Amino acid sequence: MNFCKSSFVKSLTVWAGVWTLALTAAATPKPIWLTELSLACKEGYDDNILLSGSGNTRDQSSWFTTISPKVTVDLAPLLQMPQLPTAAFGYAPDFVAYHSTPTENYSAHRFTQSIKGRAGAFSGALENCFTYVAGSETGPTYPEGRNCYSTIGVRERREQFQARGKASLQYDGKNWFARLVANWLDYDLMTEIRSAPGYDNYADRLDLNGGFDCGYKITPGLAAMVGYRYGHQFQQQYFFNLDSSPGDYQRVLFGLEGKLCSWLTMTLQAGPDFRDYAANTTTHTTPISNPNLVTYYAEAQLTAQASAADTFAFKYKQWQWVSSTGCAPYFDSTYDGSYNHKFDEHLSLDLGARLLTADYRSGSSAKAQRVDLQYAVYEALHYAINPHWSLEFAYTAEFGRNDADIANASTREYNRNLVSLGAQYKF
Numbered sequence: 001m002n003f004c005k006s007s008f009v010k011s012l013t014v015w016a017g018v019w020t021l022a023l024t025a026a027a028t029p030k031p032i033w034l035t036e037l038s039l040a041c042k043e044g045y046d047d048n049i050l051l052s053g054s055g056n057t058r059d060q061s062s063w064f065t066t067i068s069p070k071v072t073v074d075l076a077p078l079l080q081m082p083q084l085p086t087a088a089f090g091y092a093p094d095f096v097a098y099h100s101t102p103t104e105n106y107s108a109h110r111f112t113q114s115i116k117g118r119a120g121a122f123s124g125a126l127e128n129c130f131t132y133v134a135g136s137e138t139g140p141t142y143p144e145g146r147n148c149y150s151t152i153g154v155r156e157r158r159e160q161f162q163a164r165g166k167a168s169l170q171y172d173g174k175n176w177f178a179r180l181v182a183n184w185l186d187y188d189l190m191t192e193i194r195s196a197p198g199y200d201n202y203a204d205r206l207d208l209n210g211g212f213d214c215g216y217k218i219t220p221g222l223a224a225m226v227g228y229r230y231g232h233q234f235q236q237q238y239f240f241n242l243d244s245s246p247g248d249y250q251r252v253l254f255g256l257e258g259k260l261c262s263w264l265t266m267t268l269q270a271g272p273d274f275r276d277y278a279a280n281t282t283t284h285t286t287p288i289s290n291p292n293l294v295t296y297y298a299e300a301q302l303t304a305q306a307s308a309a310d311t312f313a314f315k316y317k318q319w320q321w322v323s324s325t326g327c328a329p330y331f332d333s334t335y336d337g338s339y340n341h342k343f344d345e346h347l348s349l350d351l352g353a354r355l356l357t358a359d360y361r362s363g364s365s366a367k368a369q370r371v372d373l374q375y376a377v378y379e380a381l382h383y384a385i386n387p388h389w390s391l392e393f394a395y396t397a398e399f400g401r402n403d404a405d406i407a408n409a410s411t412r413e414y415n416r417n418l419v420s421l422g423a424q425y426k427f
Contacts, residue, residue, distance in 0.1 A: 030427055035072040035088060037427035042066040042392075044420030049101055051150035051400060053414035055143050062100035066422075069093060072112075086116040096157075106135030106157040113165075121172050128165030135159050139191050139200040144411040146200070147400035148358045149374040151324055155202050159190040175217045181227075182210040187324070195240040203244070203326045206234040213253075222258035227269065229253065235322035235329075242285040245322045245329040247277035251297050263305045270298035273320060277329075287328045295320045295331060295362060309342045320362060331362040350380040361404070371403040372412060392422045 030037070047061040072090035079087065090112040098104045108131060115126045137159045142150070163186040170179040189202040209231025215223040229251040237244035255269035277291040278284065297319045304312040315336040322329050338352035356374040378396040385391065398416040402409040 032077045033073050033075060034427070035074045036070060036090075037072075038070045038424055040066075040068040040070075040422055040424035042068070042420050042422030044394075044418065044422075046098075046416070046418050048414060048416040049098065049104055049154075050140050050142075051153055051398070051414050051416055052142060052146060053400065054145070054411040057140060057142060058414075060101060062098040062104070064096060064098045066097075066420075067095045083119050084115075084117050086114055088112075088114040103136055103138075104154075104157055106133055108133045108156075122169070123172070124167075124169045126165070126167045128163065131160075131162040133158065133160045133162070137191050139194075139202060141196065141198045142200060142411075143198040145198075145408060147374070147402065147412045147414060148323070148325070148330075148370070148372040149356060149398075149400050150414060151200060151202075154200070155189070155324060158202065160202075161188040161190070162186065177213075177215045177217070177223065179213040179215070180210075181213060181229075182208075184208045189236075193238055195238075201238060201326060202324055203238070203322070204234070204236040205322050205324060206232070207321070208232050209249075209251075211251075215257075219258075222256065222260065225253075225255050225257065225269075227251075227253040227255070227271075233322050233329075235326070237284060238326055241326065242283065243287045243327045244284065245277060245286055245288070245327075247275055247286070247291075249276065249320070250274045253297070265303045266300065268298075268300040270300075271296065273297045275320065293320070293362070311340045313338045313340075323360075328360050329362065331357075331359040333357040333359070346384045348382045348384075350378075350382070352378045354378075357403075369404055370406060370412075373401045373403050375399040375401065388426050390424050390426070392424070393420070394422075395419045 043063070043065055045061070045063050047059065049060045049062055050057045052058045052060070070090070070092040072088060072092075075087040075089070076084055091110070092112070093107060093109045095107045096105060111130045113126065113128045117124050133156065135157045139158065140154055163184065166181065166183045168179055168181045170177055185205075185207040187205045189204055191202050193201050209229045211227060211229035213225045213227035215225035217223045229249075231249050231251070232247070233249070234246045235244045251271055251273050253269045253271040255267070257267045259265050273295045275291075275293040275295065277286045277288060277293070279291065280286060298316065299319075300314075300316045302312075302314040306312060316334065318331065318333045320329055321332045333356065335355045336352065337354075338350060340348060340350050342348045354374075354376040356376075358370075358372045360370045360372075376396060376398045378394070380392055380394040383391045396416075396418040398414075398418070400412070400414040400416075402412040406412075
């Protein structure tokens with residue numbers, strides 16, 4: 001009882017300090033180069049912090065407080081260069097405190113860059129997000145096993161660096177375009193590596209690719225394209241295990257991008273993915289039976305503006321990726337649908353559903369015959385009091401499940417409820 005009272009007092013103190021700063025900033029006019037300056041506080045409850053379905057890690061719960069300042073600047077208005085319409089830089093940290101489990105406390109510091117330029121028929125773009133997470137350097141232990149999606153939420157609270165981004169350079173002809181592209185995704189995990197049974201190790205991972213696209217403009221707003229990518233994936237090898245799955249790949253992509261009609265926008269890329277995994281040696285083993293695996297890659301985003309008040313969106317991605325906990329690679333699939341409805345200028349509602357699947361059988365390895373899934377539904381109710389102040393109530397339900405006939409399958413299943421109430425001030 002005393003602990004709950006102490007946590008409540010701490011939360012009130014934090015909230016009071018945050019909103020005092022916000023009200024102080026409100027008295028200053030916003031400069032033209034300042035895209036966003038905001039401060040948000042959120043109080044929430046998580047009934048399964050470690051996303052576990054068995055053992056002493058099951059259903060550990062806690063109230064939590066999140067403080068999220070954000071600043072974004074765009075230097076383009078200051079530079080006044082028509083060739084550089086966007087030169088935006090942002091910093092958006094999250095400071096999160098779990099009142100019952102302080103070992104899960106962390107702060108995530110996100111630095112974003114978005115630069116877009118155009119000169120005649122040439123245009124280019126660079127988007128990057130660099131994240132440093134200051135958190136625990138020790139992973140959790142699941143003595144009886146866990147779902148692979150249990151890893152994600154817990155891993156994101158650990159000490160690490162992340163970098164993800166893309167760059168492009170495009171030339172536009174009258175009815176066609178040519179484009180050079182590059183994409184990167186890098187996880188540098190800084191947690192302890194242990195050989196203890198049930199301990200959740202996190203491997204460093206990297207995906208880097210580059211290539212080109214050629215497109216034909218079917219209409220001024222819609223183009224068909226064909227592309228090629230050459231890429232490399234890296235996965236850290238643990239000192240106690242010979243298994244890891246680094247390798248190269250090539251992709252041939254076909255797609256559409258642009259407006260299918262006035263209210264429907266789509267981007268789609270899909271095609272075969274040809275793998276070349278590293279050969280086995282005396283010091284390394286690739287835990288799949290076919291080192292020249294052929295799979296496929298697909299990524300799509302669909303946005304439908306059904307009316308001024310109703311927006312539907314769907315995101316989809318399937319690709320071959322290396323496991324964040326080591327051993328075999330897996331076929332990663334994401335299906336995410338959302339709906340936004342604006343009741344009026346103040347009140348809006350977001351509804352969504354998501355399905356994630358991780359199929360470790362894609363390489364036909366006897367060491368990995370798992371298929372893990374995560375189902376999730378979520379909603380968020382937003383109320384804008386005025387142009388500066390807004391409130392949000394959010395709820396998410398997650399269900400981790402196993403979809404393969406393996407021993408102790410129930411230990412890889414979990415349920416989670418996450419609820420929060422927050423407020424934001426925008427300068």
